[in-house]
Amino acid sequence: MRSYFPVLNAMGLIIMIFGLLMGFPIAISYYLEDGAHIAFDTAVLITFTAGLVLWLLTRGKRRDLRVPDGFLLVAATWAVLPLFGAIPLTSYIGELSFIYAYFEAVSGLTATGATVMTGLDDMPVSINVWRTFMHWIGGMGVIVLVVAILPLLGIGGRQLFKAEVPTPMKESSLTPRITETAKGLWITYILLTVACGISLWLAGLEGWDALIHAFTVTGLGGFSSKDASLGHFNSVPVEMVVIVFALLAGLNYATHYLALVRRSPRPYLRDPEIPFFFGVLILSVAMLTVYLMQFNAHTDLAATVRYVAFHVVSISTSLGLATYDYTLWPMFAQLWILFLGSFIACSGSTGGGIKMMRAMILYKQVYREIVRSLHPNAVRPVRMGGQPVSDTILHAVLGFSFMYMVSIVTLTLVLAASGLDIVTAFSAVVACINNTGPGLGAVGPAENYAGLNVFQVSVLSFTMILGRLEIFTLLVVLTPVFWRR
16 A cells, blocks of 8 residues: 655645744744734744644655655645645734635745735735745745755655656756755746845835835736735836846746856757747737727827736736736737736746747647648658657647646636636636736736635635646646555
8 A cells, every 4th residue: 555654744844844934924023013923923833833743743654755756745735835824814814714815825825816815005014925925935836945955854856846847847957966956946036036126126116015026026926015016106117127027037947047057148049938938928019009009098109018018928927916907908908918828938937827838839739730731741840949849748738738728618617607707707717727816807907806705716726726736736646546556
């Protein structure tokens, strides 16, 4: 019989580390005396104690994690950690039920940014820091952070890392050792976060707001310290900084890391996703600007470009911050930016969706089939970066894309059956599975998810985890064959 004690042991360690990470908002709460320290004290005590007990009870059963163990641990981590992440929120905000607090924590850790909370402007700084700090932790993946520590405790990390990190890093490591790979990615992530925070501060945000939004932008989350999101500041320099760093966060962190280590821009020139990434975004901004000008959506060309450029970048990269209620645009423009969020973010980024790499492979496979229909004997392999793509990868991409569409349709029907109108149901599912945050209709940028009932937010909590783990990591654990001996 398969033993799950090693998974539980590693889970205990992860929970303890998560509890220690709460020390950051606790320190801020005590420093600012904002009144939230009791909620955090309670959360740390419960979280660390639960992790410690689980770790102690299973420490005699440790061994290296196998492939199934890695899938189970990753899925369990993303389902369990929000239980503890929700404790400070529900402890401080008494009227916030635990189901809604869990939804908020899932949204934080999956870097989605869909919120059920209001009154953010008057919320303690430490609470808003915790919400966006969860973005930052989950953006790169708390598993990748822990994988640098697990080998020191005799727990192998390679299977864990492969289950967590999207392609193409599943196929190869940046460095010979998995621990060094994780550390390299996190160093790059931290440097980008620091640069973003300083830039936002120089652009005019106050210190805490700059920190909060730096966590949000680099994690491509969407939580803000303001109910009006980034529109509260009404600042072009701030919006420009956010656009730049959202674009950087939407690129492959492996590319950033290689460029940093080699001190050369060549890795960017060799990344096959980047031309398509910027090409689609530029064309979309130009197209929507011309389109909205026909409807006089904004006062002049400059205002149109400003709002279109920001929301095209924000929604397509799955950042999800807003400066304007874009549901006032014609429906085509709304659906277009929601559609972009399904594939723009590059593989290895903190963004959601199917990723640009898979979209490119799908496009090239479709084009190959068109050529084959005209020339049945033609040999035309699908290539990425000059290298042929194997049939194994093609089949995996096709399978993933099929399950992605099936998931959207199924979950939309479930929400529609629960009473939501079809626009709200569809956009909520797309926004959550792509980890984008705001949708359309009743969950648009001028609203939030607080109007949904317990069943609906529970479905969307599952949807966010499904999208964050790129569907198969979670579905593998839910299949009966996984639990057989």
